[in-house]
Amino acid sequence: MVTIQDVAKAAGVSVATVSRVLNNSPRVTPETRMIVEAAIKELNYQPNLLGRNLRRAESKTILVLLPSISNPFYSRVVRGMEDTAQKYGYNIMLCNDYSEAEMEKNYLELLKKRIADGVIFTAPVLSAGELEDIAKDYPVVQCCEYIPGASLSHVSIDNEAAAYKAVKHLIDLGHRRIGFVGTQSVFISAIQRENGYKKALLDHGIEVSPELIQYGNYGFLSGLNVARSLVKMKNRPTAIFAISDVMAMGVMRAITDCGLSVPKDVSVVGFDNIDFSSMISPALTTVSQPRYRLGQTAMEILLEQLKNGTREVKEVILDSKLVIRDSTGALKSAYTPV
Amino acid sequence: MVTIQDVAKAAGVSVATVSRVLNNSPRVTPETRMIVEAAIKELNYQPNLLGRNLRRAESKTILVLLPSISNPFYSRVVRGMEDTAQKYGYNIMLCNDYSEAEMEKNYLELLKKRIADGVIFTAPVLSAGELEDIAKDYPVVQCCEYIPGASLSHVSIDNEAAAYKAVKHLIDLGHRRIGFVGTQSVFISAIQRENGYKKALLDHGIEVSPELIQYGNYGFLSGLNVARSLVKMKNRPTAIFAISDVMAMGVMRAITDCGLSVPKDVSVVGFDNIDFSSMISPALTTVSQPRYRLGQTAMEILLEQLKNGTREVKEVILDSKLVIRDSTGALKSAYTPV
DNA sequence: TTGTATGCGTTATCAC
């Protein structure tokens, strides 16, 4: 392995000078700079970051925790983080935490071990207290999911308003009996989306019927199972709002399994606008989040904190929009539910 | 930050002794070990890996390059790598190379910079020569896609045999006019799957018709466009084999867009068995790869190389299997294509 | 402007 020593020797200067060239120090003659750069190229020298990082007490690596890379929602979020990190000379370390507190704790060790300089959570399952503890020593940003009230930065969308928009779309189409497929999870998005659903109904004089509210676990199969009971009701809903596209796909399957069709018999709205939502038939009406910008903004906030050594709490809410496709349609006038 | 020095002081021993305790050296009295461990716990000490890694000249990190985490095929492959790496005390650094040689080269710098100890490619676009150059200095393993003939380890499946099985399934159902939707890419899987398709036809006395072979670019939309021309032929195929599930989904959409139905009018087979393939209607018949084991095996080979300092080339081929679902059916006897 | 020397935190080699 070729080290800074070898370059110094080859260039006939000291290691300090080579180091200065590497770090673009202004205090170095153009002439010697040329010589050093020539030696660097000649020897094909690459600085050993292990040495540099130790000396600088930083790793130039940001930890990014997500539930699972198999969740298609996060791919563009990660892209936003990645591009931004790279722009500032950082690498990201992508880790699946499988929504397990134990896994998250394990990965946070990487901070203490100096393998990473900061962390972005996309869907933390640790408690506010635990996160705040980390944030005392290291920059922490929450992206997408976050713990309300925790004194930690986050960047997300207004899930309640977004869900409201989605349900209002159904109401505008004439639907009044609207089912809800969600989850009983710790994630704020699940709670806020349910709130948005309820608020939209109430604001339009529609009663919230507990029997129309069903909970699954985010999976396709749970969406399928849960929706089946909705569809088989004697007085079934004419539309269903699911809090994720994957669950919405389960809902659609449940509907077609019962010999009904989307949107003719039941309209369906999802949430997230994952790539697959436009690939299925009928293409899914859903809520689109600015995924790239979510990741980008989160990374910018984190790097800003890192640069300034500040721990200012920033709370950023970005816009979302309803994408209307083919899975929602006007209520058939012939069919008049109570 | 608490260092090994602090622990030594607190325990009343030398740093050497603390280091021995940390590394489970046998030459340390149980008694002093207890004292040191107590001090470690007391101070909540965590070894600074930057120091350790510099000293040991290793990073305990493996680079994993994949085209994009948005490709759902790789999620379980990565899981297999991740679990295995963790088991041996390694972390993985997941990087999207977007099938760009430039990106791959950039990430390979991490090896020279000592940020990573080895690399696994899932779908390399660099040339055999470039990869072999890397492999001279660092452990390299190819997982899933690989460059045939390169003197580099790889673990994959027999794509030709798998495709053969898929097409034979269609032939067994009575189909003789079978379309192919693939890509003209550098990836071996694309080539081998096309070969498997052709071989299956020839082995069963079916002529290979160039007009039934269509190429796209792996995307849903390209599958859709390409299949449209197949479906609109006056003498359209009664079955279509696509080399990926995502393209198969495009094919299915093209079929239903034309007012036809799957599998009644056209049977469809995909490849990869991504999660979504069982979520769509009708559920997709496809080829399942042992994704977890692919990743696991690749990582094991890499870590083995790292441990032994050997560069032995291993070529591992794992089994795949056809998963028959609802998108394939027997040829309707009423409809008799030429 | 350049060189010398020290230290980042750890491990490992040598004495004892």
Added chain:
DNA sequence: GTGATAACGCATACAA
């Protein structure tokens, strides 16, 4: 079994 110390590769304070 334990301790003092050099060394990993680099950046920087200080001296020249």
